[in-house]
Each structure stands twice: as C-alpha cells, then as structure tokens.
Amino acid sequence: MADANVRRRTFETVEPIRETITTSRAERASAVEIGLNAAIVAVIDNEPVVLAVRDSADQNGNLEGLPFGPFSPVDHRTLEGGLRSWVTRQTGLELGYTEQLYSFGDRGRHAEAGDATPHVVSIGYLALTHPSSAAAISSSAWRSWYQFFPWEDWRKGRPALLAAHIEPRLKEWAERPQRSASPAHPLQRADRVRICFGLDGAAWDEEKVLERFELLYEAGLVDEAQRDGREAGAIVTSLPRLGTPLRFDHRRILATAMSRVRAKIKYRPVIFELMPPDFTLFELQKTVEAILGPHLHKQNFRRLVESAGLVEPTGEVKSQTGGRPAKLFRFRREVLLERPAPGVRVKPGRA
Amino acid sequence: MADANVRRRTFETVEPIRETITTSRAERASAVEIGLNAAIVAVIDNEPVVLAVRDSADQNGNLEGLPFGPFSPVDHRTLEGGLRSWVTRQTGLELGYTEQLYSFGDRGRHAEAGDATPHVVSIGYLALTHPSSAAAISSSAWRSWYQFFPWEDWRKGRPALLAAHIEPRLKEWAERPQRSASPAHPLQRADRVRICFGLDGAAWDEEKVLERFELLYEAGLVDEAQRDGREAGAIVTSLPRLGTPLRFDHRRILATAMSRVRAKIKYRPVIFELMPPDFTLFELQKTVEAILGPHLHKQNFRRLVESAGLVEPTGEVKSQTGGRPAKLFRFRREVLLERPAPGVRVKPGRA
DNA sequence: CTTATTTATGCTCTGCAAGAGCATAAATAA
DNA sequence: TTATTTATGCTCTTGCAGAGCATAAATAAG
Numbered sequence: 001m002a003d004a005n006v007r008r009r010t011f012e013t014v015e016p017i018r019e020t021i022t023t024s025r026a027e028r029a030s031a032v033e034i035g036l037n038a039a040i041v042a043v044i045d046n047e048p049v050v051l052a053v054r055d056s057a058d059q060n061g062n063l064e065g066l067p068f069g070p071f072s073p074v075d076h077r078t079l080e081g082g083l084r085s086w087v088t089r090q091t092g093l094e095l096g097y098t099e100q101l102y103s104f105g106d107r108g109r110h111a112e113a114g115d116a117t118p119h120v121v122s123i124g125y126l127a128l129t130h131p132s133s134a135a136a137i138s139s140s141a142w143r144s145w146y147q148f149f150p151w152e153d154w155r156k157g158r159p160a161l162l163a164a165h166i167e168p169r170l171k172e173w174a175e176r177p178q179r180s181a182s183p184a185h186p187l188q189r190a191d192r193v194r195i196c197f198g199l200d201g202a203a204w205d206e207e208k209v210l211e212r213f214e215l216l217y218e219a220g221l222v223d224e225a226q227r228d229g230r231e232a233g234a235i236v237t238s239l240p241r242l243g244t245p246l247r248f249d250h251r252r253i254l255a256t257a258m259s260r261v262r263a264k265i266k267y268r269p270v271i272f273e274l275m276p277p278d279f280t281l282f283e284l285q286k287t288v289e290a291i292l293g294p295h296l297h298k299q300n301f302r303r304l305v306e307s308a309g310l311v312e313p314t315g316e317v318k319s320q321t322g323g324r325p326a327k328l329f330r331f332r333r334e335v336l337l338e339r340p341a342p343g344v345r346v347k348p349g350r351a
Numbered sequence: 352m353a354d355a356n357v358r359r360r361t362f363e364t365v366e367p368i369r370e371t372i373t374t375s376r377a378e379r380a381s382a383v384e385i386g387l388n389a390a391i392v393a394v395i396d397n398e399p400v401v402l403a404v405r406d407s408a409d410q411n412g413n414l415e416g417l418p419f420g421p422f423s424p425v426d427h428r429t430l431e432g433g434l435r436s437w438v439t440r441q442t443g444l445e446l447g448y449t450e451q452l453y454s455f456g457d458r459g460r461h462a463e464a465g466d467a468t469p470h471v472v473s474i475g476y477l478a479l480t481h482p483s484s485a486a487a488i489s490s491s492a493w494r495s496w497y498q499f500f501p502w503e504d505w506r507k508g509r510p511a512l513l514a515a516h517i518e519p520r521l522k523e524w525a526e527r528p529q530r531s532a533s534p535a536h537p538l539q540r541a542d543r544v545r546i547c548f549g550l551d552g553a554a555w556d557e558e559k560v561l562e563r564f565e566l567l568y569e570a571g572l573v574d575e576a577q578r579d580g581r582e583a584g585a586i587v588t589s590l591p592r593l594g595t596p597l598r599f600d601h602r603r604i605l606a607t608a609m610s611r612v613r614a615k616i617k618y619r620p621v622i623f624e625l626m627p628p629d630f631t632l633f634e635l636q637k638t639v640e641a642i643l644g645p646h647l648h649k650q651n652f653r654r655l656v657e658s659a660g661l662v663e664p665t666g667e668v669k670s671q672t673g674g675r676p677a678k679l680f681r682f683r684r685e686v687l688l689e690r691p692a693p694g695v696r697v698k699p700g701r702a
Numbered sequence: 703c704t705t706a707t708t709t710a711t712g713c714t715c716t717g718c719a720a721g722a723g724c725a726t727a728a729a730t731a732a
Numbered sequence: 733t734t735a736t737t738t739a740t741g742c743t744c745t746t747g748c749a750g751a752g753c754a755t756a757a758a759t760a761a762g
Binding site: 280281282298299302303321322323324325326327 | 707708709710711712713
Binding site: 297299300304319321323325 | 749
C-alpha cells in the first residue's frame with residue numbers, strides 16, 4: 001500500500017457482462033471506466049487547503065490533480081473502499097471522514113490536453129482531515145483552495161479580480177447571441193451570471209462555488225474549457241488565466257467539494273473533523289471562517305456553539321493567545337446521538 | 352424513442368481503452384456497467400407516488416423496478432441525457448426537473464435472485480413531475496411510495512408496524528454480539544436504531560428514509576437482504592415482509608429519493624414541480640404534507656408561502672372546495688432570480 | 703511596576719420569524 | 733334558514749439571532 005508510484009495500466013475487459021437488456025436502437029453499453037477522486041480538505045494555519053498530487057508520468061504540462069484511481073470491482077468491495085485504497089497508496093494518508101459528492105460523466109470533460117480518453121465517469125469524494133494525522137508523502141502537497149478559485153477568497157473583502165476581469169468577460173459572454181434556455185439551464189445567461197456572482201444587488205452566496213465554476217467553464221474563461229475544446233478562444237487567450245487549473249475534471253470536483261463543505265458545516269457538526277482534539281472557541285471560529293469566508297460575531301459564535309451542546313470544556317486553558325488565556329474545549333461526540341444533530345449554523349456577518 | 356419494449360441487450364466492448372495508469376499491485380479495471388435509475392415522483396390525490404415498471408422479460412418473481420438502463424457513452428453525451436432517453440423509452444415520459452442522487456457500487460447489492468451479475472454501479476436520479484404531463488404507458492404504473500416503505504407513512508400517526516414488528520426485531524439485532532464500530536458506522540447498533548427510528552425520546556426525523564432502510568437491510572429485515580445473501584435468515588423468514596421489494600437496488604434508490612425530496616422542499620422551491628400551474632394554497636399544503644407526512648398549521652403555512660414571495664394570485668378562484676371558494680395561485684418563477692431562493696421551509700407541527 | 707493593548711468571556715437589548723390560536727368571510731349541506 | 737366546512741386575516745407569545753456594552757485576565761510597552 002505504500003507504493004504510490006502511478007504508472008501506466010493496461011485496460012482489460014474481464015468477461016462479457018451477462019445479457020440484461022436489449023434495445024431496439026443501436027444503444028449499446030461500451031466500456032466505461034470509473035474514476036474515484038478525492039478532494040481531501042484540511043485547514044492549516046487558518047488556510048483551507050486541499051491535497052494535490054503530481055503525476056510523475058504526466059507529460060501534459062505537469063498539472064497537479066487530486067488523488068485518484070480507477071474503480072476496480074475485483075479489488076474493491078465498495079466505491080469508497082476503492083477510494084481509500086487509492087488515496088493511501090498515492091498520499092500515505094488514511095482517510096477519516098469521507099462522503100461521496102457527485103458523479104460526472106459529461107463527454108469530453110475528463111480529457112488531458114490533446115487527449116481522446118474514451119469514457120470516464122468521475123465519482124468525486126470529499127474527505128476532511130486534520131493535518132496532525134496527515135503524513136503526506138513527497139509527491140503530494142497541501143495547496144490553498146483559493147489558489148484554484150481566487151474569486152472565492154473573500155477574507156479581505158470582495159476580490160478585485162471579480163470587477164477587474166470576471167464580470168466584464170461574463171457580461172460579454174452573456175450578451176452573445178444564444179439559443180433559448182435549455183432544460184438543464186432554464187435561466188438566461190445574464191440571470192445566471194447575476195445570481196451566481198451576486199451582481200446588481202443580488203447577494204453573494206458562498207455555497208455556489210460549483211455554479212460559478214461551471215459558468216466560467218461555459219463562458220470559456222478557465223483553462224479547462226479550452227483544453228476540452230470549447231468555444232471562447234480568441235478574446236480570452238491573451239487575458240490572465242483565472243486560477244490554477246487541475247488535471248482532468250478535478251477542479252470541478254474540488255468546486256463541488258467546496259460547495260458541499262460550506263453548506264454542510266451549517267447543519268452538521270463536520271467542522272470538528274478539521275480540528276485537533278482540543279481547541280479554543282476562537283480557533284474553532286477561525287476554522288469556520290477559513291471555510292466560509294466572512295467574519296463572524298465572536299460572542300454570538302460562542303453562544304451558538306456552547307448552547308447547542310457541540311463542545312465541552314476540557315478544564316485546561318491555553319496561554320500564548322496574545323491576551324487572556326482561553327479555555328480549551330473538545331467536541332461533544334454525544335451530540336451525534338441527540339436530536340437534531342446540529343451543525344454550526346452560522347450566517348456570515350459583516351466584516 | 353416511442354419504443355418502450357425492453358428486451359435483452361448484448362454487451363459489447365467497443366475498443367480497448369487507451370492506457371492511462373498502471374499500478375504495481377494486481378489492481379486492474381475490469382468492465383463495469385453503469386446503470387442509470389430514475390425515481391420519478393408525483394403526487395396524485397394527495398398520495399405520493401413513484402413510477403414503477405415491470406420487466407416483461409423478467410423471470411425473477413416479476414418484481415417491479417424503477418425505469419433504468421445502462422449508460423452508453425457512445426449514445427449519451429451526459430449521464431442525465433442517458434437517463435432521460437431510457438425513461439422516455441420505457442415509460443413514454445419526458446422528464447422535467449431531474450437531479451442526481453447518489454452512486455451505489457457495493458458488491459452484491461445489484462443482484463437478482465440467484466444472480467451473479469458481475470459489476471454494476473447504479474447512479475440514482477430523482478425526477479419530479481405532475482401527472483397531467485404524464486402519459487405513462489401500460490408497462491408502467493404509479494405506486495404509492497408508502498407501499499415500499501410503510502413505516503414512513505405517518506399520516507395517521509405513528510405506524511403500528513413500528514412497535515409491532517420493526518422495533519423488537521431491530522432490538523434483537525442490536526443486541527447480537529458484534530465487532531466494534533466500523534469506520535463507516537462509528538455508532539453502535541443500538542444507538543443507530545435509536546436515532547434512526549426515534550426511540551427512547553429521540554425525535555422521528557422524516558428525512559432519514561435511507562438510513563432507516565439501510566439499517567433494516569443490515570439487520571436482514573427486508574427481502575433484498577436475503578436475496579443478496581446476507582445473514583439474518585431463520586428468525587426472520589416466517590415473519591411478515593416489511594414493504595414491497597423492488598428489483599436490484601431500486602428500493603435503496605427510492606429511499607434516497609424520498610430523503611432528498613423531504614429535505615429539499617424545505618430550502619428550495621421544488622414542491623412546485625409537483626403542482627399543476629394553478630392551485631389553491633390548501634392544495635399546495637396538502638402536497639407538502641403528502642411528501643413530509645405530518646400536518647402543518649394552515650394559517651402559518653399561508654403566511655410562510657405568501658410572505659416568501661413564492662406564489663402570486665392568478666385572480667381566479669376555485670369553488671367546489673367544500674366551503675368558501677379559494678383563491679388560485681401560481682408559482683412565482685421570479686423567486687429563482689431573487690436572493691435566497693427559498694423553499695417551503697416548514698417544520699412538521701403536531702397533528 | 704505601571705499602563706496600554708489584546709484577547710476571552712458574560713450579559714443585555716432588540717427585531718424578526720415561527721408556533722399557536724381567535725375571529726370573520728363565504729361557500730355548501732341539511 | 734341554519735349548521736357545517738373551508739378560506740383567510742390578525743394577534744399574541746416565544747425563542748433565537750444580530751449587535752453591542754462591559755468586565756476579566758493575560759501580554760506588550762514604557
């Protein structure tokens with residue numbers, strides 16, 4: 001399991017699948033590979049990070065990607081089991097909290113540059129961890145997730161990138177002639193831009209990470225779009241790239257992971273998966289803020305967390321906080337056995 | 352597309368997939384079929400229903416199942432597109448609102464009786480529709496979803512089935528000797544039973560449909576468990592079956608769909624996908640209650656829906672309501688363009 | 703050693719939204 | 733007519749979230 005050397009694999013069909021269904025059309029099942037992909041998230045020094053790996057055999061500009069590998073039903077009894085196995089091999093990490101995100105199968109979105117990989121369905125997973133338990137190996141590295149999505153970084157206010165580059169280009173895209181709204185996207189382009197990016201008085205919803213990325217992809221503003229052979233081109237090429245691209249469809253999977261985490265900490269106590277065993281309430285708050293972005297009201301945050309019974313004092317205190325020593329707390333695991341299994345249901349306050 | 356005749360299909364590999372990755376272990380990708388499955392939900396006469404199909408070629412006790420078919424990357428550009436294509440062929444229905452639920456890949460859970468189907472990963476989808484737009488064909492039929500999950504039907508109070516059959520058998524199961532908690536299920540059996548089924552003062556959470564079904568499956572209390580060759584057996588066989596089973600893992604997919612719908616109507620306006628264009632507020636409430644179960648406070652429901660701007664009056668009224676005529680409303684589609692895109696965030700009140 | 707600064711923590715005030723119920727309007731049924 | 737049923741408007745209460753004031757107890761500066 002320690003061998004993380006990812007080399008080339010030969011695809012073998014095992015046996016013809018038992019006949020099940022016939023159709024009158026020429027619809028046939030062809031071989032599909034299932035890719036298992038992990039967005040492994042942690043918070044280090046108040047910075048939300050994700051574990052990225054570099055494929056030593058990769059020739060395509062040496063992009064980084066998420067840990068991943070094909071699902072092998074012979075070796076893996078479950079999808080998640082297969083994922084854990086691949087992650088351990090590639091990063092040395094034993095995953096803790098893990099949940100499935102989504103399965104992506106759009107034709108052409110799993111390509112590498114100039115690649116014609118036939119058919120891969122990517123199943124994305126989110127894993128949360130605390131780096132104390134993480135012994136990442138050399139070919140993997142923690143990267144700030146804002147490196148891939150700079151427009152999501154609102155810790156210092158609205159990113160200038162939005163007004164300077166993204167909004168004008170999206171507006172131009174929205175105004176291009178287009179067919180009527182498709183069933184998958186019932187809204188018009190301009191409305192989608194407004195809602196996703198909080199323009200014209202609409203609020204910025206920090207959970208819409210995936211929707212924003214998909215919009216930028218459709219508009220041809222991220223590198224992956226050009227790699228996949230989508231339109232855009234000319235106008236865009238000379239302008240600065242938006243965020244660091246990842247291999248295959250991994251940036252889309254990471255966007256899904258960010259959306260999920262940002263939504264989930266509000267109604268399930270998953271934030272504690274990112275914390276060490278003991279922590280101060282302010283450290284907890286900083287971790288929440290690292291994930292969500294904006295600043296929270298300190299006193300109200302304390303009240304919320306304590307009154308919900310999410311934590312209990314350890315009895316110890318922590319000095320060196322720069323002021324009065326802070327009480328240390330630990331996660332009250334018993335809340336999982338109690339009624340509504342609450343999260344840290346916070347709303348972002350003003351800065 | 353009108354041919355819904357589902358016959359037998361020959362599996363063909365199209366071409367060897369380009370080499371991508373090799374591992375040092377004997378881990379190889381073998382052929383995996385991807386099944387696309389649709390839980391198509393509607394509400395007819397205040398009864399929540401799901402579209403079931405009967406496989407004419409099926410010899411296995413002739414169980415019903417959900418509309419489904421294999422993903423064919425040659426024919427289907429996207430997963431959802433493939434799903435729509437299969438559903439239309441099998442049921443004559445053109446899907447409207449559709450969302451992906453989950454991908455299931457556990458070995459052995461896609462079997463039929465005595466079957467050794469190699470490897471199928473099932474991707475479940477939820478679709479919401481209103482039967483006025485539904486021209487279901489003969490091999491398909493709307494079934495109350497409570498037929499498959501009678502313990503979820505709280506419209507007449509707590510189902511007697513729970514105390515009479517389910518709880519004693521689950522308690523027996525929870526007390527059997529077992530290994531320590533697995534990473535996938537960190538809680539002990541007794542705790543999981545208590546939380547999922549609202550025992551010992553815990554509240555019944557109507558969203559935990561999937562968790563409850565999985566618990567019953569693990570405990571060997573649903574037919575699918577025995578079909579898949581799980582333990583249980585002896586004690587159970589003579590007792591009444593719990594709910595009507597479905598083919599393959601379709602009941603699990605339906606459970607996932609119920610969980611998702613019950614959760615989602617609380618924060619997204621998806622309930623209107625189940626309504627005709629015009630409706631009274633009480634009809635809307637009845638539809639919500641059909642999905643969620645318990646009764647809601649009528650006046651507060653009105654206030655909630657109206658003040659959230661979810662509906663607008665059509666100007667018409669509807670008589671024959673059995674009392675004073677009711678104003679007709681329609682869904683205000685504009686809310687999709689507004690700030691928090693609200694659902695019908697209701698909490699179940701007392702009966 | 704004293705004072706300023708910083709962080710931790712307790713507490714209050716206010717407004718809104720949800721839960722619950724009363725009361726009236728306007729049909730149908732007897 | 734009168735009783736019944738459904739529709740709809742309004743009020744009262746409670747709890748919680750947002751916001752801010754005030755004090756405690758450390759560290760940093762002089």
